[in-house]
Amino acid sequence: MSVVIPETDQALYRALAEELRDQIDTGALAPGEKLPSLRRMAQLRKVSVTTVLEAYGRLQDWGVVEARPQSGYYVLAGYESPCERPAPVAIPEPYEVRHTGQISAMLAEAVSGGGMPFGAAIVSTELLPYQQLARKLGDVCRRKAAAMQRYEFSPGYAPLRRHIARRYAATGVACNADDIVITSGCTEAGQLSLRAVTRPGDTVAIASPTYYGFLEWLESLGLRALEIPADADTGMDMDALASVMRAGRAQAVLTTPTYGNPLGSLMPEDSKRQLAALAAEHAVPIIEDDIYGELPFSGERTPPIKAFDRDERVLLCTSFSKSLVAGFRVGAVVNRRYCEGLAQLKRCASLANSTPEQIAIADYLESGGYDRHLRRLRHVLGDSMHRFSRCVAESFPEGTRLSRPQGGFVLWVELPAGSDGFKLKTAAQRAGIQIVSGHIFAPDDRYAHCIRLNTGIRWTPEVEHALRTLGRLAKELV
Amino acid sequence: MSVVIPETDQALYRALAEELRDQIDTGALAPGEKLPSLRRMAQLRKVSVTTVLEAYGRLQDWGVVEARPQSGYYVLAGYESPCERPAPVAIPEPYEVRHTGQISAMLAEAVSGGGMPFGAAIVSTELLPYQQLARKLGDVCRRKAAAMQRYEFSPGYAPLRRHIARRYAATGVACNADDIVITSGCTEAGQLSLRAVTRPGDTVAIASPTYYGFLEWLESLGLRALEIPADADTGMDMDALASVMRAGRAQAVLTTPTYGNPLGSLMPEDSKRQLAALAAEHAVPIIEDDIYGELPFSGERTPPIKAFDRDERVLLCTSFSKSLVAGFRVGAVVNRRYCEGLAQLKRCASLANSTPEQIAIADYLESGGYDRHLRRLRHVLGDSMHRFSRCVAESFPEGTRLSRPQGGFVLWVELPAGSDGFKLKTAAQRAGIQIVSGHIFAPDDRYAHCIRLNTGIRWTPEVEHALRTLGRLAKELV
Numbered sequence: 001m002s003v004v005i006p007e008t009d010q011a012l013y014r015a016l017a018e019e020l021r022d023q024i025d026t027g028a029l030a031p032g033e034k035l036p037s038l039r040r041m042a043q044l045r046k047v048s049v050t051t052v053l054e055a056y057g058r059l060q061d062w063g064v065v066e067a068r069p070q071s072g073y074y075v076l077a078g079y080e081s082p083c084e085r086p087a088p089v090a091i092p093e094p095y096e097v098r099h100t101g102q103i104s105a106m107l108a109e110a111v112s113g114g115g116m117p118f119g120a121a122i123v124s125t126e127l128l129p130y131q132q133l134a135r136k137l138g139d140v141c142r143r144k145a146a147a148m149q150r151y152e153f154s155p156g157y158a159p160l161r162r163h164i165a166r167r168y169a170a171t172g173v174a175c176n177a178d179d180i181v182i183t184s185g186c187t188e189a190g191q192l193s194l195r196a197v198t199r200p201g202d203t204v205a206i207a208s209p210t211y212y213g214f215l216e217w218l219e220s221l222g223l224r225a226l227e228i229p230a231d232a233d234t235g236m237d238m239d240a241l242a243s244v245m246r247a248g249r250a251q252a253v254l255t256t257p258t259y260g261n262p263l264g265s266l267m268p269e270d271s272k273r274q275l276a277a278l279a280a281e282h283a284v285p286i287i288e289d290d291i292y293g294e295l296p297f298s299g300e301r302t303p304p305i306k307a308f309d310r311d312e313r314v315l316l317c318t319s320f321s322k323s324l325v326a327g328f329r330v331g332a333v334v335n336r337r338y339c340e341g342l343a344q345l346k347r348c349a350s351l352a353n354s355t356p357e358q359i360a361i362a363d364y365l366e367s368g369g370y371d372r373h374l375r376r377l378r379h380v381l382g383d384s385m386h387r388f389s390r391c392v393a394e395s396f397p398e399g400t401r402l403s404r405p406q407g408g409f410v411l412w413v414e415l416p417a418g419s420d421g422f423k424l425k426t427a428a429q430r431a432g433i434q435i436v437s438g439h440i441f442a443p444d445d446r447y448a449h450c451i452r453l454n455t456g457i458r459w460t461p462e463v464e465h466a467l468r469t470l471g472r473l474a475k476e477l478v
Numbered sequence: 479m480s481v482v483i484p485e486t487d488q489a490l491y492r493a494l495a496e497e498l499r500d501q502i503d504t505g506a507l508a509p510g511e512k513l514p515s516l517r518r519m520a521q522l523r524k525v526s527v528t529t530v531l532e533a534y535g536r537l538q539d540w541g542v543v544e545a546r547p548q549s550g551y552y553v554l555a556g557y558e559s560p561c562e563r564p565a566p567v568a569i570p571e572p573y574e575v576r577h578t579g580q581i582s583a584m585l586a587e588a589v590s591g592g593g594m595p596f597g598a599a600i601v602s603t604e605l606l607p608y609q610q611l612a613r614k615l616g617d618v619c620r621r622k623a624a625a626m627q628r629y630e631f632s633p634g635y636a637p638l639r640r641h642i643a644r645r646y647a648a649t650g651v652a653c654n655a656d657d658i659v660i661t662s663g664c665t666e667a668g669q670l671s672l673r674a675v676t677r678p679g680d681t682v683a684i685a686s687p688t689y690y691g692f693l694e695w696l697e698s699l700g701l702r703a704l705e706i707p708a709d710a711d712t713g714m715d716m717d718a719l720a721s722v723m724r725a726g727r728a729q730a731v732l733t734t735p736t737y738g739n740p741l742g743s744l745m746p747e748d749s750k751r752q753l754a755a756l757a758a759e760h761a762v763p764i765i766e767d768d769i770y771g772e773l774p775f776s777g778e779r780t781p782p783i784k785a786f787d788r789d790e791r792v793l794l795c796t797s798f799s800k801s802l803v804a805g806f807r808v809g810a811v812v813n814r815r816y817c818e819g820l821a822q823l824k825r826c827a828s829l830a831n832s833t834p835e836q837i838a839i840a841d842y843l844e845s846g847g848y849d850r851h852l853r854r855l856r857h858v859l860g861d862s863m864h865r866f867s868r869c870v871a872e873s874f875p876e877g878t879r880l881s882r883p884q885g886g887f888v889l890w891v892e893l894p895a896g897s898d899g900f901k902l903k904t905a906a907q908r909a910g911i912q913i914v915s916g917h918i919f920a921p922d923d924r925y926a927h928c929i930r931l932n933t934g935i936r937w938t939p940e941v942e943h944a945l946r947t948l949g950r951l952a953k954e955l956v
Binding site: 104105108112122125128130131133135137138141145146147149150151152153154183184185187188191195200213216217221325326327328329330340343345348349350351352353354355357 | 609615631698831
């Protein structure tokens with residue numbers, strides 16, 4: 001594996017490895033099945049034997065296949081389902097969100113505390129092109145010093161809005177730069193969207209389990225939550241959501257359909273289409289958090305709900321924080337109907353985004369490096385997710401279930417009944433490992449036996465060691 | 479006047495000129511009175527004759543004194559009151575704020591439209607140390623690229639909070655870094671403060687005329703406004719405000735006591751002390767916008783209301799946007815009682831401020847250049863304000879009244895009865911001059927005959943020409 005391989009061949013073997021992994025994931029290649037020989041596969045795919053060897057090696061690294069001496073490569077038994085998927089919970093009544101206050105504060109503190117970063121959903125700095133961004137920002141400092149000292153009033157820097165519009169247009173979203181308001185990350189995008197379409201006391205449908213931030217947002221705005229059970233694979237239960245929307249039980253929907261946090265679930269395209277239609281039919285706005293949308297492990301970017309929105313009922317919220325740079329605080333809302341109101345809310349909330357980063361990110365996007373970076377990042381994240389899953393399946397207590405994300409970098413782990421995620425978190429912290437307990441993803445203790453792992457990290461022996469340590473601690477605490 | 483003078487002597491003559499101007503302003507030196515001779519003043523002040531000559535020259539430039547050949551320097555007749563001060567209006571009932579939506583949008587558009595910038599309250603780029611800031615930010619890009627890509631979670635970058643605390647401590651505010659939450663400018667500081675201490679439907683006391691942004695903030699948060707008449711010199715009427723607070727007619731006060739916008743008024747220290755005491759006694763929080771606080775024309779920085787706050791009822795909001803750099807969006811709230819709640823609201827609103835600017839401004843403050851810059855800026859702003867006032871008094875219609883700010887860079891001009899600020903604005907725009915009509919500083923047409931001028935500009939022949947053109951237009955439109 002230590003042969004240095006040219007960039008183009010790397011792309012070939014990675015593509016092949018991921019394609020085979022997908023076939024194994026979906027059962028097209030069954031456990032125990034033998035892969036074609038190196039020579040045969042090379043002929044079939046018109047690539048070199050070295051490329052196939054690399055691809056098979058990658059599958060071995062992932063723990064998906066094994067090489068049997070004198071025989072060939074075989075799909076490992078039991079890979080298809082290393083753990084069962086967590087089961088969705090029932091739909092409760094709407095409730096007032098309260099006392100969420102300390103979650104994000106605790107998480108922020110944990111981040112600054114150091115340790116193995118399986119806690120907050122943050123991609124490792126080393127996986128992001130921060131040096132290129134720093135160079136772009138440095139260029140802005142040298143060449144556009146006067147421009148960057150000025151207010152770049154909401155809706156924000158036009159070249160940046162054009163780039164965002166162009167990228168979304170490529171995923172099927174009908175939008176242009178005038179439909180876009182630049183925000184301070186996805187958080188401000190979501191908050192302004194909620195403020196644009198709800199009033200205090202309104203009910204907002206969210207997934208269960210949900211990103212804890214959504215609970216905090218709702219509380220801070222005096223909004224009520226109505227939980228829709230979420231499946232680990234497909235996200236929010238569409239039947240339940242449809243009945244809520246039809247009955248007018250929620251004034252808005254707040255969802256992360258693409259690699260949602262904490263399950264990493266992906267709402268199928270049909271459901272997305274159906275949801276957009278329901279939103280139009282019942283005039284219920286959908287606030288779509290697409291922050292992980294750029295991070296499928298393989299294949300093309302999946303279209304957001306917004307791609308199926310023919311009535312401007314979907315407020316698409318996005319950010320560069322998860323896929324490019326966190327500290328620059330650049331996000332956006334895409335929606336024509338509410339655009340003017342959102343720009344005004346933004347002016348009231350914070351007047352304008354900081355100018356230098358808007359210019360620097362627009363310049364970076366202009367330079368064309370983003371897609372190249374995303375390709376590399378997706379590979380690493382896919383790699384890590386598979387290794388994390390495999391390692392959890394091997395080292396955690398029997399009866400553990402886990403989600404199977406196809407993108408993003410959060411993994412949901414349901415420990416056996418009787419486990420306590422918070423106790424595990426405390427024990428892990430003593431061992432120098434940050435994790436997040438399931439408590440924070442619901443307003444009660446429903447997910448107290450769960451934990452969420454941040455997998456936005458390059459897989460190393462240290463990571464594996466920490467994860468095995470976590471598994472041992474989980475076993476001790478059952 | 480073209481002699482090159484060392485920096486220390488410059489400080490001497492400027493100080494002398496400003497002291498004499500203050501004496502003339504307050505009437506201690508009466509119109510027509512003769513100033514001491516150059517030699518006599520040099521003896522009195524123990525400075526060189528050249529220094530006195532420079533100081534007197536500056537007073538001539540300001541149009542405050544005249545040199546009579548063979549005789550000496552005389553205070554110009556009529557300077558004490560080139561125009562009368564505008565009169566305060568009566569106190570109305572609380573009202574729901576509505577339809578403010580287009581004000582900031584229009585202003586933002588006007589700024590990008592170009593023309594002589596007497597409109598939006600923005601200091602000219604050339605008066606700000608934007609190159610130094612760009613260098614600092616460039617240094618951050620080179621040396622702290624990894625750090626600046628990360629989230630700097632609310633309450634924000636600790637070294638920056640320490641600098642802000644230290645600066646306020648020097649004005650008599652009892653605070654430390656832990657009492658401070660970094661925000662996206664003063665706008666977010668004010669919004670978060672309002673959200674921390676009010677609920678939708680509450681009434682907030684504001685000045686009349688008021689910064690139009692306050693009206694927009696109140697509308698966006700569903701708050702009601704109760705206007706307190708403001709005097710052009712001393713700001714909000716303390717008797718009226720005290721009676722409102724005693725009667726519990728407002729749940730919060732939102733004020734810019736130091737060089738308030740649009741009047742440029744300065745609340746006297748006694749009133750500030752009284753207001754802090756009332757806030758403590760009646761548990762009515764005061765949101766103090768101190769964005770112009772660093773910009774007195776002469777003398778020391780005046781203490782904010784917060785300096786007299788013994789019960790943590792004053793939420794002090796500040797920003798570097800008016801005095802250092804607008805595009806960086808760095809502000810803060812200072813308050814111990816609400817600090818934790820504000821940090822949480824900030825996390826919900828936008829998670830964190832952008833990291834690079836927080837580091838760059840902290841590094842800039844550390845380098846010690848800020849006070850040097852402020853000294854220069856204050857002189858230029860004081861100079862411009864006096865020349866603007868003088869020129870308005872000379873060239874505007876008879877019966878024009880104007881405010882007499884002691885700091886900041888907004889000048890309030892009350893045109894004779896029957897004038898229409900909006901018509902003047904439209905005519906000015908055609909002549910390539912941006913101004914703001916009085917309409918936007920109240921919810922009705924009460925100030926329709928007023929305009930506000932941005933004086934944050936270096937005085938040049940072009941500026942003078944534009945202002946005289948504006949005066950001519952005003953005369954034509956009466």
